[in-house]
Amino acid sequence: xxxxxxxxxxxxxxxxxxxxxxxxxxxxxxxxxxxxxxxxxxxxxxxxxxxxxxxxxxxxxxxxxxxxxxxxxxxxxxxxxxxxxxxxxxxxxxxxxxxxxxxxxxxxxxxxxxxxxxxxxxxxxxxxxxxxxxxxxxxxxxxxxxxxxxxxxxxxxxxxxxxxxxxxxxxxxxxxxxxxxxxxxxxxxxxxxxxxxxxxxxxxxxxxxxxxxxxxxxxxxxxxxxxxxxxxxxxxxxxxxxxxxxxxxxxxxxxxxxxxxxxxxxxxxxxxxxxxxxxxxxxxxxxxxxxxxxxxxxxxxxxxxxxxxxxxxxxxxxxxxxxxxxxxxxxxxxxxxxxxxxxxxxxxxxxxxxxxxxxxxxxxxxxxxxxxxxxxxxxxxxxxxxxxxxxxxxxxxxxxxxxxxxxxxxxxxxxxxxxxxxxxxxxxxxxxxxxxxxxxxxxxxxxxxxxxxxxxxxxxxxxxxxxxxxxxxxxxx
Ligand code: PMP
Numbered sequence: 001x002x003x004x005x006x007x008x009x010x011x012x013x014x015x016x017x018x019x020x021x022x023x024x025x026x027x028x029x030x031x032x033x034x035x036x037x038x039x040x041x042x043x044x045x046x047x048x049x050x051x052x053x054x055x056x057x058x059x060x061x062x063x064x065x066x067x068x069x070x071x072x073x074x075x076x077x078x079x080x081x082x083x084x085x086x087x088x089x090x091x092x093x094x095x096x097x098x099x100x101x102x103x104x105x106x107x108x109x110x111x112x113x114x115x116x117x118x119x120x121x122x123x124x125x126x127x128x129x130x131x132x133x134x135x136x137x138x139x140x141x142x143x144x145x146x147x148x149x150x151x152x153x154x155x156x157x158x159x160x161x162x163x164x165x166x167x168x169x170x171x172x173x174x175x176x177x178x179x180x181x182x183x184x185x186x187x188x189x190x191x192x193x194x195x196x197x198x199x200x201x202x203x204x205x206x207x208x209x210x211x212x213x214x215x216x217x218x219x220x221x222x223x224x225x226x227x228x229x230x231x232x233x234x235x236x237x238x239x240x241x242x243x244x245x246x247x248x249x250x251x252x253x254x255x256x257x258x259x260x261x262x263x264x265x266x267x268x269x270x271x272x273x274x275x276x277x278x279x280x281x282x283x284x285x286x287x288x289x290x291x292x293x294x295x296x297x298x299x300x301x302x303x304x305x306x307x308x309x310x311x312x313x314x315x316x317x318x319x320x321x322x323x324x325x326x327x328x329x330x331x332x333x334x335x336x337x338x339x340x341x342x343x344x345x346x347x348x349x350x351x352x353x354x355x356x357x358x359x360x361x362x363x364x365x366x367x368x369x370x371x372x373x374x375x376x377x378x379x380x381x382x383x384x385x386x387x388x389x390x391x392x393x394x395x396x397x398x399x400x401x402x403x404x405x406x407x408x409x410x411x412x413x414x415x416x417x418x419x420x421x422x423x424x425x426x427x428x429x430x431x432x433x434x435x436x437x438x439x440x441x442x443x444x445x446x447x448x449x450x451x452x453x454x455x456x457x458x459x460x461x462x463x464x465x466x467x468x469x470x471x472x473x474x475x476x477x
Contacts, residue, residue, distance in 0.1 A: 021329040024411030027322050028310060030057040030246065033408055037377045038447040040431050045377040048413040052244075053193055053221055053355045053404030054381050058303075059246040065306035066249060066299060076298050077272060091298045094305035095288070098253050101308035102219070102238050103229025109261045111254045111288040112301045116220040117147040119239035119254035120187070122291055123216055124151035126264025127184050136184035139177055139213065141170065142389040143345055145193050148218040149389070152187055159183075162393065167346045171203055178211035186213050190222030190238070194385050194402070196327065196355035197346045198222065205234040214257070220244055224406065225323060225353040227316050230255065242300060246407065247307035251300030254291075261287035268293035311407070319407065323354040326405045326414050330356040333418030337425050339363075343400055345390065354405035357385070360425065365399045368421070370440035371429045372401075374447070376420040378413075 026033065036044040049057060069090060074083035076091050091112075099110035113119045127136040135157035140149055143163045152158035161177050164170040174186065186208040191198045201217070208215045214236040222228055223240040230238060237256030242249060254261075266273050266284050270293030275283040284290050311319075335342045339361040360368055369382035383399045384391040391397065403417055432443040449455045 021325060021411040022415045024322065024325060026410045027314065027319060027407040028246075029060040030408030031060055031063050032057045037373075037450075039377055040374045040442055040446060042446070048376070048378040048416050050403040050405065050409070050413060050417055051379045051381050052406035052409065053402065055243045055248060056224065056246045056406050057408055058248055059307055059310050059408070061310045062247045062249075062303050062306045066303050069299065069302050073298060076296055087298050091296060091301050094298075094301035097305035097308050098301070099255050101312055102223060102240070102253075102255050103231040103233075104255050105231050107258050108230060108256055109258045109287040111261065111267075111291045112296060112304075113239075113252045113254055113291075114250060114297075115241040115243065115252035116145075116218060116239045117151075119252055120147055120216070120218065121151045122254055122267040123237055123239070123256075123260075123264075124155045125267060126260040127155065127157065128260065128263070130182070130184075137181055138185045138187055139174070139183045140187045141174075141189075142393060143192055143194075144187070144189055144387065144390075145218060145220065146386040146388070147220070148187050148189060157184070160389070163345060163390075165346075167199055167348050167350075170199060170346065171207060174204070175207050175211075178207060178213055183208075183211065183213040185216060185236075187216045187218070190217045190219040190228065191225070191353040191355070192345060192387075192390075193221050193355060194357050194387050194390055194400075195343055195345050195349075196221065196352035196404075197344065197349035198352070199346070200350065201233050201235065209234065214260075216256070221353055221355060224311070226320070226351075242304040242307065245304060245307045245311070247300070247303040249297070249300040249303035251297045251304045253304065258287060261291065264290075266293065267291040270294050272296075314407075322407070323405060324351075326409055326411060327352065327354045327356060329411065329414050330354075330403055330405075330418065333414075334358050334421060337418075337422055339425060340421065343394060343396065345394070354409075355402065356404070357400045357402040358421075359396065359400045360421070363424075364440065365401045366435075366440040367429070367433055368401050368424060370433055370442065371424055372417070372420055374433075374442045374445070375430055376416060378417055378420055380417070 035047045037047045038044050072083055072086050074081055074087045076088045095110045095112060104110060113122060127138060129136055135155050137157045138152040139159050139161060140152050141163045142160050161173055164173050188204055189198060205215050216237040217235045219228060219238040219240040224245040239254050241252040273285055273290050273293035275285055331342055334340050341359050343357040365382040369380050372378040372380055381402045385402060433440050434443050
């Protein structure tokens with residue numbers, strides 16, 4: 001086996017042997033890596049989860065930690081019982097761990113949220129208004145995931161700027177726009193969920209701060225894949241999701257400067273967020289309680305903290321080498337195939353994370369994705385990746401296919417994908433597919449419903465529709 005340390009950090013152009021990549025093991029064990037899935041030819045193969053950018057499998061250590069704390073679980077914050085106090089301590093300790101994982105400064109606040117979408121919506125209610133009472137201005141690029149676009153559009157203060165064709169052009173566009181108005185905030189992706197590419201964070205922060213604007217980083221794709229520090233970068237806020245950070249237990253986080261969070265609109269109105277309620281008004285708590293009304297997600301927070309601990313314990317160079325090798329193998333392998341294009345927003349971006357989007361000319365992305373699942377047991381994402389403006393600008397209105405990797409991905413899985421796309425390009429699919437309710441499905445799909453899933457009583461086989469139901473297909477989202 002190739003030792004991780006022997007691999008340099010390759011770029012898409014560097015030479016490495018397919019054998020090396022195929023032998024590359026996962027960095028950390030994840031739950032489900034040995035789950036078998038059925039193929040249309042009757043065989044079963046281990047599921048190749050190359051959709052980690054959408055939701056990552058739980059780390060084994062996270063699942064173990066959850067099992068460990070469940071017997072200690074009880075009500076939090078208001079309970080007098082012994083286990084209530086233990087649970088409260090676990091929740092607050094998790095908050096501290098999550099904050100430190102992203103380099104929170106001493107006075108920063110960590111709000112436990114549901115996910116990145118929740119975090120950014122919360123922050124949108126905290127951007128100070130302009131002196132004339134109009135909504136504070138927020139500058140955002142058209143490359144963003146909808147989670148980092150729609151909250152700002154809805155708050156009424158957003159300007160959406162088209163990204164440039166290079167990093168340099170995009171940075172100068174941002175600089176020029178920030179000079180035109182008094183922006184309160186620049187909302188920018190830490191890594192694109194379409195291409196894995198990003199702008200250099202130090203330049204973004206300098207440009208924004210020089211113009212008097214704060215920076216919020218959409219860390220959904222960055223934080224699980226790279227070390228990130230608010231204190232070191234000067235970024236003002238970061239948002240990220242537990243389910244993309246190998247902790248799929250319903251918690252995410254918003255971490256950053258206290259003043260806006262203390263003064264902003266309480267995100268949820270209800271118990272726990274208040275100091276005093278009268279019939280004619282309410283005194284709200286400062287952050288984080290101000291934004292965490294209702295019973296908090298203790299197990300989710302503990303799981304997210306366990307994932308943060310596990311990732312923080314890895315050698316950053318080894319983590320980086322693993323992901324860079326897998327990404328380079330995907331880019332090199334896919335772009336060498338006839339009719340396959342790999343999508344890029346900023347070809348000059350440095351150090352993209354392990355997300356690779358591609359198209360097969362003349363072939364519907366939904367069909368290719370259905371084929372990869374049905375004939376190869378590989379899970380990818382197809383569609384427009386909740387980034388409609390970007391896909392439209394790049395000419396992918398019909399969507400594309402995205403493969404993404406993480407600490408639980410092995411080189412063999414990446415090689416399987418490249419081989420499967422090659423077989424598709426050279427020989428085409430081996431069974432018939434049709435669009436049913438907007439979703440590509442196998443005609444007369446023979447794959448059984450998984451035993452023990454609880455779905456057996458509801459559907460006889462995949463042909464009976466459970467896959468289409470589960471896919472929730474429709475217009476490529
Ligand atoms: N931003 C980016 C870059 C993402 O990839 C995603 C999820 N695909 C989100 C935001 C939204 O994350 P969540 O669904 O966990 O709120």
